[in-house]
Amino acid sequence: MLRLERVCKIYPTGEVLRDVTWEVKAGDRIGLVGVNGAGKSTQLRIIAGLEEPTSGSVIKQGDPRIVYLQQEFDVNLHRTVRQELFQAFGEAAEVLNEQSAVEQAMASEAAAECPVHLDELIEKLGALQNRFEALHGYELDARIDKLLPTIGFSAAGAEALVGDYSGGWQMRIALGKILLQEPDLLLLDEPTNHLDVETIQWLENYLREQTVPQVVISHDRAFLDRVCNQIVETERGVSRCYLGNYSEHLEQKRLGLEASQSAFERQQKELASQQAYIDRFRASATRSTQAKSREKLLEKVDRLDAPIEGVSGPRFQFPPAPRSGRQIAVIEDLSHSYGNNILFLGANLEVERGDRIAFVGPNGAGKSTLLRLVMGSEKPDEGSARLGEHNVIAGYFEQNQAEALDLTKTVIDTLFEAVPDWTQTQVRSLLGSFCFSNEAVFKEVGKLSGGEKARLALALMLLSPCNLLVLDEPTNHLDIPAKQMLESALQEYEGAALIVSHDRYFLAQVANKIVEIKDGELLLYRGDYAYYQQKKQEELELLQTSEAEAEKEAKRAANRLKQKSKAESRRKRPG
Numbered sequence: 001m002l003r004l005e006r007v008c009k010i011y012p013t014g015e016v017l018r019d020v021t022w023e024v025k026a027g028d029r030i031g032l033v034g035v036n037g038a039g040k041s042t043q044l045r046i047i048a049g050l051e052e053p054t055s056g057s058v059i060k061q062g063d064p065r066i067v068y069l070q071q072e073f074d075v076n077l078h079r080t081v082r083q084e085l086f087q088a089f090g091e092a093a094e095v096l097n098e099q100s101a102v103e104q105a106m107a108s109e110a111a112a113e114c115p116v117h118l119d120e121l122i123e124k125l126g127a128l129q130n131r132f133e134a135l136h137g138y139e140l141d142a143r144i145d146k147l148l149p150t151i152g153f154s155a156a157g158a159e160a161l162v163g164d165y166s167g168g169w170q171m172r173i174a175l176g177k178i179l180l181q182e183p184d185l186l187l188l189d190e191p192t193n194h195l196d197v198e199t200i201q202w203l204e205n206y207l208r209e210q211t212v213p214q215v216v217i218s219h220d221r222a223f224l225d226r227v228c229n230q231i232v233e234t235e236r237g238v239s240r241c242y243l244g245n246y247s248e249h250l251e252q253k254r255l256g257l258e259a260s261q262s263a264f265e266r267q268q269k270e271l272a273s274q275q276a277y278i279d280r281f282r283a284s285a286t287r288s289t290q291a292k293s294r295e296k297l298l299e300k301v302d303r304l305d306a307p308i309e310g311v312s313g314p315r316f317q318f319p320p321a322p323r324s325g326r327q328i329a330v331i332e333d334l335s336h337s338y339g340n341n342i343l344f345l346g347a348n349l350e351v352e353r354g355d356r357i358a359f360v361g362p363n364g365a366g367k368s369t370l371l372r373l374v375m376g377s378e379k380p381d382e383g384s385a386r387l388g389e390h391n392v393i394a395g396y397f398e399q400n401q402a403e404a405l406d407l408t409k410t411v412i413d414t415l416f417e418a419v420p421d422w423t424q425t426q427v428r429s430l431l432g433s434f435c436f437s438n439e440a441v442f443k444e445v446g447k448l449s450g451g452e453k454a455r456l457a458l459a460l461m462l463l464s465p466c467n468l469l470v471l472d473e474p475t476n477h478l479d480i481p482a483k484q485m486l487e488s489a490l491q492e493y494e495g496a497a498l499i500v501s502h503d504r505y506f507l508a509q510v511a512n513k514i515v516e517i518k519d520g521e522l523l524l525y526r527g528d529y530a531y532y533q534q535k536k537q538e539e540l541e542l543l544q545t546s547e548a549e550a551e552k553e554a555k556r557a558a559n560r561l562k563q564k565s566k567a568e569s570r571r572k573r574p575g
Contacts, residue, residue: 001025001064001213002047002185007056008237009042016042018237020056024185029207029214031228031246035435036451036479038234040217044068044187047215064184071190073174077163081153084162084173085144088180092135099128143180151176152202166363168199175203179210188216192223193476196363197502219480221246221505260307267304274298315485316433319465321495325390326353328468328496329374331522333383336366336373343369345520346383353467356490356497358511358529365517367500368399368472374498375470387468395466399473399500402453407446411436411456414445418463434459435482450477458486467495475503486510504529 003023009016016039024030032040045051046058048068075084087093102125105111111118132138148158151172162173171191178186188207192200204226207214218224224231224246231242231249242249278295281287329351336344343366351357359367372378373385375396387394398404405414415427431441434455445453454477461469469490475483487509490497501507507514507529514525514532525532 001061002066003059004043004047004239005057005059007043007046007053007058009039009046009051010054015237017053017234020234020237020239022232022239022241024213024215026213027211028230029228030216030230030232031224032215032217032232032234033219033224033246033249033480034234035481036449039237040234041071041189043234044189044215044217047185048187065181066185066187067178067181067183068187069174069178069189069191071193073171075162075170075174075177077161079162080159081162081165081173082144082158085147085158085176085180086140088177089135089137089140092132092137092140095128095132095135096137099125099132102128147176147180150206168195168363171195171199171203175206179212183212186210186212186214188214188218190217190219192218192220192502194363195502197360197504198362200502200504219475219478219483220503221480221483222503222508257307260304264304264306267301271298271301271303316430316459316462316489318469318489318493318495319462321467321493322391322393322465324353324392324467324495325388327351327388327390328353328355328392329385329387329498331370331374331383331385334373334380334385335382335520336369336380342520343517344380344522347520347522349515349522349524351388351496351498353496354494355513356493356499356511357513357515358499358501358507359515359517360507360532361517367517370517370522371396371470371472371498371500392468393464393466394468394470395461395464396470397458397461397472397474399476401457401472402450402477405445405453405457407444409445410442411445411448412441414456415459415463418460430459430462451479451482454478455482469493469495469497469499471497472500473502474499475501475506 001024004020007017007020016037020039020043022030032043034040042051045068046053048066050068076087079087083096086096102121106118106121106125111121144158145155148155152169153172162170165173175191191203195203200220200223204223207216207227214227216224216227226245228245229243231244231246233240233242233249233253242252244252274294275298278291278298281291282295284291327350329349331347331349334344334347335342341364359370361367369378370385373380374387375394376386409417411431412424412427415431416422419427428437428441431437436452436456436459445456448456454474458474474486478486483503483506487506490510497510499507499511511529513527514529516523516525516532525535527535
């Protein structure tokens with residue numbers, strides 16, 4: 001239905017896309033992957049018609065309706081959910097908004113004091129109502145009613161303001177607006193940003209149920225595995241297509257690289273053998289003709305290039321962790337609330353040396369609050385949350401850590417301020433590990449992307465050795481290579497770590513214990529993320545069994561009561 005053909009895109013700052021060719025067909029759910037700056041969002045904007053390619057073309061079959069959900073989706077917090085969903089209908093929505101404005105004007109003092117003005121408003125309202133009917137406005141309202149349960153809203157919930165809902169629910173509304181437009185192609189740019197795990201899982205299931213073709217940009221590897229049936233990877237401005245999900249694409253890429261390497265080595269071995277023969281017999285009286293013939297053939301050989309490794313991500317290790325006592329942090333009888341919202345009620349937890357604990361729970365459960373309480377930047381209502389007493393040195397990466405950077409300083413000056421005694425070689429080496437090289441180190445922090453700021457903030461954490469890492473959403477704005485870097489570093493880290501993240505793949509790689517925040521308690525699972533998922537599945541199955549048994553018992557009790565009632569009726573009948 002749509003094809004990008006040899007697309008190139010050059011900005012004043014340089015070439016982003018050099019040779020991009022891939023297509024979208026019916027049933028495709030394509031994941032666009034690549035490092036930050038590889039041109040993924042640029043490709044979506046070109047497909048959506050928001051940008052033109054420098055060269056190449058976008059070939060469309062017919063006139064497909066293409067709808068684009070950008071990273072920062074647009075919703076009006078002051079409309080009801082139903083009103084906001086209705087905005088998907090273009091002209092009909094404009095007419096409805098005008099109706100609302102006229103109705104408000106009719107209720108005003110100015111209309112009450114001037115009958116002529118009121119008559120004008122009544123006439124205008126009648127014209128708008130006729131126009132609304134002509135646009136099948138009431139049928140459109142029925143389409144909203146049909147959509148509401150599929151995105152998780154009740155009819156009553158649709159009358160609440162958009163601003164009353166969390167970011168995850170607002171994303172559902174934005175997605176609902178898109179689907180009401182009945183797109184032929186759906187473009188999604190980082191749809192899982194800032195969503196909790198429960199909402200991400202809902203989104204995965206929802207997208208899998210849709211028949212409309214989809215192109216998705218995401219750095220969430222678990223999401224890409226669940227949703228996508230094709231991967232398009234962009235490296236050095238060139239795209240390559242792989243059938244299957246993210247994990248399958250990695251395996252195909254590895255096998256392809258191995259095959260290319262083997263073919264290259266075989267050819268090099270053959271070329272060396274032929275060259276040795278030529279060198280040996282070039283001056284021979286009997287074999288010089290054969291040698292010259294082989295030399296001519298050798299010149300005509302189509303030589304294979306050595307395989308190029310994929311774009312390498314940053315590499316680093318945390319400094320050695322100073323020795324600490326066994327107890328790293330302790331939470332005792334912790335109670336804490338914001339107004340009527342109780343987050344913790346008598347919660348307890350002990351963190352020991354070597355623990356890498358991931359805190360999980362929906363948005364608003366209190367995960368970030370708990371880290372602040374442990375670090376002492378917030379005081380509990382009752383009980384205590386504190387670091388251990390024996391040489392516990394904590395490094396704290398807050399969710400908004402990047403926002404605390406001085407935007408006027410350059411990247412390299414930011415690091416020099418933290419370590420004034422380091423040499424330029426040392427500083428540039430560390431920055432190079434975080435993909436800041438050449439002129440990039442002299443960029444002002446204010447001109448960096450969100451991902452670049454996050455990497456710089458992480459780099460600053462390396463400068464002081466610690467034995468407890470407290471990380472609040474450390475993977476936000478990081479691309480996949482940067483996430484892999486952090487995973488490797490945490491796996492080798494000898495200290496303890498407290499981690500909040502909605503990235504399930506990341507948690508599966510780094511956590512050795514899981515703590516679920518639920519109903520004011522801290523529920524400890526003494527195993528990794530896979531163990532936690534297994535236990536949650538077992539709990540769900542047990543609950544379903546219990547509910548089924550309770551339902552059966554209720555039916556049996558109802559039958560017994562019915563039979564008893566019938567028996568009593570028979571006894572009371574006259575003989």
